[in-house]
Amino acid sequence: MSSTLRNVGLLGLGSHRPANRVDNHGIAERTASSDEWIRERSGIVTRGVAGEDESTVDMAVSAGGKALAAAGVPAEAVSLVLMATCSMPGPLPGGSPEVAHRLGARHAGASDIGAGCAGFTYALSMAADAVRCSSADYVLVIGSEKLTPMVDPDDRATAFLFGDGAGAAVVGPTAADGISRVVWAHDGEQHDMLTIHGSPSRLAMNGRAIYRWATTSLPDLARRACEQAGIEPHDLVAFVPHQANLRITESVVKSLGLPASVVVARDVVDSGNTSAASVPIALTRLHEEGTIRQGDPVLLLGFGAGLTAAGQVVRCP
Amino acid sequence: MTASADTASRTELITGLAEVLHEVAGTPADKVVPEAGFEADLDIDSLTMVEVVVACEERWDVRIPDEALEGMRTVGDAVDYIAGARA
Numbered sequence: 017m018s019s020t021l022r023n024v025g026l027l028g029l030g031s032h033r034p035a036n037r038v039d040n041h042g043i044a045e046r047t048a049s050s051d052e053w054i055r056e057r058s059g060i061v062t063r064g065v066a067g068e069d070e071s072t073v074d075m076a077v078s079a080g081g082k083a084l085a086a087a088g089v090p091a092e093a094v095s096l097v098l099m100a101t102c103s104m105p106g107p108l109p110g111g112s113p114e115v116a117h118r119l120g121a122r123h124a125g126a127s128d129i130g131a132g133c134a135g136f137t138y139a140l141s142m143a144a145d146a147v148r149c150s151s152a153d154y155v156l157v158i159g160s161e162k163l164t165p166m167v168d169p170d171d172r173a174t175a176f177l178f179g180d181g182a183g184a185a186v187v188g189p190t191a192a193d194g195i196s197r198v199v200w201a202h203d204g205e206q207h208d209m210l211t212i213h214g215s216p217s218r219l220a221m222n223g224r225a226i227y228r229w230a231t232t233s234l235p236d237l238a239r240r241a242c243e244q245a246g247i248e249p250h251d252l253v254a255f256v257p258h259q260a261n262l263r264i265t266e267s268v269v270k271s272l273g274l275p276a277s278v279v280v281a282r283d284v285v286d287s288g289n290t291s292a293a294s295v296p297i298a299l300t301r302l303h304e305e306g307t308i309r310q311g312d313p314v315l316l317l318g319f320g321a322g323l324t325a326a327g328q329v330v331r332c333p
Numbered sequence: 334m335t336a337s338a339d340t341a342s343r344t345e346l347i348t349g350l351a352e353v354l355h356e357v358a359g360t361p362a363d364k365v366v367p368e369a370g371f372e373a374d375l376d377i378d379s380l381t382m383v384e385v386v387v388a389c390e391e392r393w394d395v396r397i398p399d400e401a402l403e404g405m406r407t408v409g410d411a412v413d414y415i416a417g418a419r420a
Contacts, residue, residue, distance in 0.1 A: 057380060225399055228383045263380050 025194025028087025034064035059262025063179030063288030075182035076160035095152035100135025133320025135292030141198035159292035179288030183296025194331030196245035245329035253312035259284035259294035367409035
């Protein structure tokens with residue numbers, strides 16, 4: 017057995033945003049709320065809502081295909097497809113085998129990863145370790161969510177919060193290391209703060225408890241992730257936290273003391289909370305806009321239901 | 334605790350709470366009076382209230398659980414709770 021560990025990094029990114037954009041007005045009318053109230057509490061102005069012919073798997077295939085094209089990696093070369101999601105129509109089957117099949121990743125293993133909104137950063141760490149240890153050469157990591165059908169349109173606290181979409185990254189061997197060791201944490205005592213139960217599935221959330229946990233525990237986790245990467249938070253080029261709520265993002269940015277020179281992803285304004293898809297969607301957006309460039313250090317921080325969290329510093333592909 | 338010590342303690346808590354509210358939400362100190370409602374009078378929404386509570390917990394080394402937050406509608410309610418938790 018070889019004990020050589022390989023350097024690993026991101027090779028390509030891609031995302032799928034539903035064409036159907038929904039603003040706050042209709043949601044506000046139904047929940048006796050207002051556009052202003054929703055913006056003040058969440059920062060959200062609009063979100064993507066997937067159509068009936070746009071499933072969790074469909075969006076994952078779209079985002080995954082774009083990431084492979086960006087990386088220049090043929091589907092046949094993919095060793096593993098990991099898909100983070102909590103919004104497949106049922107517990108079985110997972111979505112990743114169908115995604116791998118439709119993309120033509122004939123030689124790949126496939127598995128879904130369930131860690132709520134932190135799913136992508138968990139899956140990314142597993143992908144990086146698989147490549148590092150030579151269990152895999154190229155791993156396609158996807159976050160894909162179709163949560164809007166599970167949200168109660170009459171629940172004033174959650175009806176406006178969620179959106180649909182998918183994001184993906186290709187992980188593979190690189191000359192210089194570009195994915196730091198992950199840091200992770202949980203607060204399982206608060207396991208019932210965000211749940212999807214029942215038939216039909218309905219999402220329920222204690223927003224205040226999650227806000228409290230996120231704003232008090234995430235700054236330390238973010239600092240630890242930077243320590244693992246050997247970088248000071250103020251030397252990051254960008255910070256891409258899970259797009260849960262703009263208020264959480266701003267609070268964590270303030271606690272970390274990030275200077276204005278660090279780009280902060282605020283895609284929640286245009287996409288809502290897309291759970292496990294939010295980090296790769298927001299990262300892809302910064303990359304496509306040219307805000308971040310090859311080699312730039314970016315802190316990713318996933319957190320959510322469980323409660324659970326994971327983060328790492330990546331180098332932009 | 335004597336009545337005068339109790340009054341002094343409450344005055345100190347209101348002053349401290351005014352400092353917390355100013356730091357977290359920019360609330361003018363003169364508006365922080367016992368009968369002021371957090372949401373109704375001071376424009377503190379539920380998420381800002383969580384930040385206020387966390388700052389109070391650190392300042393006075395007390396624990397204010399979510400259940401207690403439900404009944405905490407005015408500055409006076411908060412002062413009563415914190416005074417009780419410190420006793």
